[in-house]
Amino acid sequence: QVQLVESGGGLVQAGGSLRLSCAASGSRFNVMGWYRQAPGEQRESVATITVGVGGITNYADSAKGRFTISRDNAKNTVILQMNSLKPEDTAVYYCYARTFYQSYWGQGTQVTVSS
Secondary structure, three states, X not given: OOEEEEEOOEEEEOXXXXXXXXXXXXXXXXXXXXXXXXXXXXXEEEEEEEOXXXXXXXXXXXXXXXXXXXXXXXXXXXXXXXXXXXXXXXXXEEEEEEOOOOEEEXXXXXXXXXX
Protein backbone atom coordinates (compact mmCIF):
# COMPACT_ATOMS: atom_id res chain seq x y z
CA GLN A 1 0.00 0.00 0.00
CA VAL A 2 1.40 3.35 -1.04
CA GLN A 3 1.77 5.99 1.63
CA LEU A 4 2.99 9.57 1.31
CA VAL A 5 3.56 11.21 4.67
CA GLU A 6 4.11 14.96 4.63
CA SER A 7 5.50 17.24 7.29
CA GLY A 8 6.78 20.77 7.67
CA GLY A 9 3.94 23.13 6.83
CA GLY A 10 2.97 26.04 9.04
CA LEU A 11 2.67 29.78 9.42
CA VAL A 12 5.54 32.07 8.48
CA GLN A 13 6.00 35.76 7.81
CA ALA A 14 6.73 37.03 4.34
CA GLY A 15 10.41 36.63 3.56
CA GLY A 16 10.73 33.62 5.80
CA SER A 17 11.48 29.98 5.03
CA LEU A 18 9.84 26.61 5.42
CA ARG A 19 10.98 23.09 4.66
CA LEU A 20 8.49 20.47 3.52
CA SER A 21 9.32 16.79 3.70
CA CYS A 22 7.55 13.79 2.18
CA ALA A 23 8.37 10.20 3.02
CA ALA A 24 7.04 7.71 0.49
CA SER A 25 6.60 3.97 0.85
CA GLY A 26 4.91 1.05 -0.84
CA SER A 27 6.23 1.29 -4.40
CA ARG A 28 9.10 2.30 -6.63
CA PHE A 29 8.53 5.82 -7.91
CA ASN A 30 9.85 7.47 -11.04
CA VAL A 31 9.00 11.05 -10.17
CA MET A 32 8.26 12.82 -6.90
CA GLY A 33 7.39 16.38 -6.19
CA TRP A 34 5.09 19.00 -4.75
CA TYR A 35 1.89 20.59 -5.95
CA ARG A 36 -0.17 23.27 -4.25
CA GLN A 37 -3.74 24.47 -4.25
CA ALA A 38 -4.89 27.84 -3.02
CA PRO A 39 -8.56 28.50 -2.15
CA GLY A 40 -10.63 28.83 -5.30
CA GLU A 41 -7.70 27.87 -7.50
CA GLN A 42 -6.70 24.76 -9.41
CA ARG A 43 -3.96 22.51 -8.12
CA GLU A 44 -0.65 23.46 -9.72
CA SER A 45 2.80 21.96 -9.91
CA VAL A 46 5.45 23.63 -7.78
CA ALA A 47 8.48 21.40 -8.31
CA THR A 48 9.23 17.84 -9.36
CA ILE A 49 12.31 15.65 -9.42
CA THR A 50 13.08 12.35 -11.08
CA VAL A 51 14.06 9.58 -8.72
CA GLY A 52 16.63 7.93 -10.94
CA VAL A 53 20.23 8.85 -11.53
CA GLY A 54 20.61 12.55 -12.25
CA GLY A 55 17.63 13.85 -10.33
CA ILE A 56 16.21 16.04 -13.08
CA THR A 57 14.25 18.92 -11.57
CA ASN A 58 11.43 21.04 -12.90
CA TYR A 59 10.12 24.19 -11.25
CA ALA A 60 7.13 26.42 -11.73
CA ASP A 61 8.14 29.93 -12.75
CA SER A 62 6.82 31.18 -9.41
CA ALA A 63 9.21 28.85 -7.57
CA LYS A 64 12.39 29.40 -9.54
CA GLY A 65 15.14 31.06 -7.55
CA ARG A 66 13.28 30.68 -4.25
CA PHE A 67 12.44 26.98 -3.85
CA THR A 68 14.75 23.98 -4.06
CA ILE A 69 13.61 20.39 -4.41
CA SER A 70 15.86 17.50 -3.44
CA ARG A 71 15.52 13.80 -2.77
CA ASP A 72 17.04 11.06 -0.69
CA ASN A 73 16.54 7.92 -2.74
CA ALA A 74 17.70 5.64 0.06
CA LYS A 75 14.92 7.00 2.28
CA ASN A 76 12.41 7.53 -0.54
CA THR A 77 12.04 11.10 0.69
CA VAL A 78 11.61 14.35 -1.18
CA ILE A 79 12.30 17.75 0.37
CA LEU A 80 11.08 21.17 -0.70
CA GLN A 81 13.08 24.04 0.77
CA MET A 82 11.11 27.25 0.38
CA ASN A 83 12.86 30.58 0.92
CA SER A 84 11.76 34.18 0.47
CA LEU A 85 8.15 33.16 0.93
CA LYS A 86 5.41 35.49 -0.24
CA PRO A 87 1.75 35.76 0.79
CA GLU A 88 0.80 34.37 -2.63
CA ASP A 89 2.58 31.14 -1.71
CA THR A 90 -0.20 30.46 0.79
CA ALA A 91 -1.84 27.17 -0.15
CA VAL A 92 -2.22 23.53 0.77
CA TYR A 93 0.89 21.74 -0.46
CA TYR A 94 0.55 18.16 -1.65
CA CYS A 95 3.28 15.59 -2.02
CA TYR A 96 3.12 13.78 -5.35
CA ALA A 97 4.67 10.51 -6.47
CA ARG A 98 4.32 8.67 -9.74
CA THR A 99 5.10 5.19 -10.95
CA PHE A 100 4.83 4.02 -14.56
CA TYR A 101 1.18 3.22 -13.97
CA GLN A 102 -0.27 5.55 -11.37
CA SER A 103 0.00 8.84 -9.53
CA TYR A 104 -0.34 9.21 -5.78
CA TRP A 105 -1.01 12.14 -3.49
CA GLY A 106 -0.32 12.96 0.12
CA GLN A 107 -2.97 14.34 2.42
CA GLY A 108 -1.71 17.90 2.10
CA THR A 109 -0.04 20.31 4.49
CA GLN A 110 -1.06 23.93 4.97
CA VAL A 111 1.45 26.69 4.28
CA THR A 112 0.37 30.18 5.30
CA VAL A 113 2.52 33.24 4.63
CA SER A 114 1.50 36.41 6.43
CA SER A 115 2.28 39.85 5.07
